[in-house]
Amino acid sequence: MKYPIQKIQQYRLRRQKERKHRKQSPRIVVPSFFTLMNLFSGFLSIIMVAEGKLEIGAWLIVVAGLFDALDGFMARLANATSEFGIELDSISDIVSFGVAPGFLIYTFALSELALLGMILSALPPLCGAVRLARFNVEAKMGETVFFKGLPTPAQAVMLIAFFLTFRNRLEWFTGFEQGINAFLIPIVVILSFLMVSTVPFDKIPRFDRKSLKMYKGRLILFTVYLLVIIIFQDIGLMIVFSFFILKGIFLGIFVFWQQAFTDEPDTNV
Numbered sequence: 001m002k003y004p005i006q007k008i009q010q011y012r013l014r015r016q017k018e019r020k021h022r023k024q025s026p027r028i029v030v031p032s033f034f035t036l037m038n039l040f041s042g043f044l045s046i047i048m049v050a051e052g053k054l055e056i057g058a059w060l061i062v063v064a065g066l067f068d069a070l071d072g073f074m075a076r077l078a079n080a081t082s083e084f085g086i087e088l089d090s091i092s093d094i095v096s097f098g099v100a101p102g103f104l105i106y107t108f109a110l111s112e113l114a115l116l117g118m119i120l121s122a123l124p125p126l127c128g129a130v131r132l133a134r135f136n137v138e139a140k141m142g143e144t145v146f147f148k149g150l151p152t153p154a155q156a157v158m159l160i161a162f163f164l165t166f167r168n169r170l171e172w173f174t175g176f177e178q179g180i181n182a183f184l185i186p187i188v189v190i191l192s193f194l195m196v197s198t199v200p201f202d203k204i205p206r207f208d209r210k211s212l213k214m215y216k217g218r219l220i221l222f223t224v225y226l227l228v229i230i231i232f233q234d235i236g237l238m239i240v241f242s243f244f245i246l247k248g249i250f251l252g253i254f255v256f257w258q259q260a261f262t263d264e265p266d267t268n269v
Contacts, residue, residue, distance in 0.1 A: 034071035035088050038064045042096025049104050055167065057104055058160045062237070064096035065153045069204070086139055090132040097156035098125030105188065108163055109180050120185060123192035124159070128152040131195040145215075147201040150194035150245065154201070158191055158241040164234035194245065199252035202244065 041064035048057035071089065102124040110117035131149050138148065166172070166180060176182040204222055225244070229236040 031071040031074040031085055032088060034067045034074060035085065035092050038067035038071065038089075038096050039092035041067060042092065042100045045096070045100040046103055049100075049107050054104060054108055055164070057100070058163055061096060061100050061104070061156055061160050064092075064100070065157050068093065068096070068153050072204075086136055090136055093132055093152050094125060094129055097152040098128035101156040101159045104163065105159055105184065108167070109184055110188075112179075113181065120188050123188055124155060127192040127195045128155070134196075145203060147203050149197050149199060150191065150201055150248065152195060154241060154244060155191045155195055157237060158245060159188070161234065161237035161241055162187060165238045191245075194248075197252075199248050200255065201248035201251075 041060045045057040045060035045064070048054070048060060068089070071085075102121045105124075106117060106121035110121045113120070131152055134149070138144075162184065170180055173180040173182065178185070202218055202221070204218075225240045228240050232239065
């Protein structure tokens with residue numbers, strides 16, 4: 001009995017997809033390992049904070065951020081980007097950069113505000129979930145040169161940088177009625193809003209010849225960021241991520257101005 005040509009073509013196409021999936025599976029293992037280490041670091045951070053070791057918990061979130069950067073780098077290097085990797089990365093990020101920093105800032109200071117403190121500390125995971133869901137949908141439409149909205153790791157590390165910088169300087173805030181919360185509350189609200197906004201933020205360029213040539217200045221800037229963090233540690237984190245966020249905000253204002261008040265808005269940003 002002869003099969004129709006269409007069925008034969010469908011069978012060949014299915015076999016090609018199966019072979020492609022089998023070839024890609026070993027490649028996925030390496031970036032997925034770093035993604036799981038990101039999740040594991042976030043989980044350990046929550047445990048450390050629950051045991052009262054807030055500083056260790058804070059640095060574990062920074063370690064999770066390093067693993068998050070490494071999994072993206074390895075995925076691009078091995079050409080192993082996949083829907084599985086994107087979904088796994090989002091699950092890990094919501095724990096490490098949403099739940100873990102939210103729990104840390106609640107334990108550190110926001111617990112003094114009772115119910116309001118719970119709501120405020122829930123903003124990072126809630127807005128982070130919205131940010132990641134939108135990213136997953138838009139990732140299927142093609143890659144962009146900027147992040148739309150503040151990346152969840154940047155938001156988390158900014159909160160951690162604030163905690164690490166001022167954890168032993170609480171006397172600086174005694175003149176304010178709410179103490180350190182007078183500054184922490186607006187920071188949490190602004191960072192959460194930026195995650196769900198469409199403000200463009202710099203993305204680390206690919207490490208190929210074309211990208212390195214096109215985005216040489218951005219790569220140099222990220223190298224400077226890394227050196228500042230290594231040299232100045234917690235204060236370095238505060239400086240770098242404050243600059244990163246402010247740069248994105250000013251870029252967003254510039255793009256808005258172009259689109260609103262010029263005849264030819266810049267569509268490349």
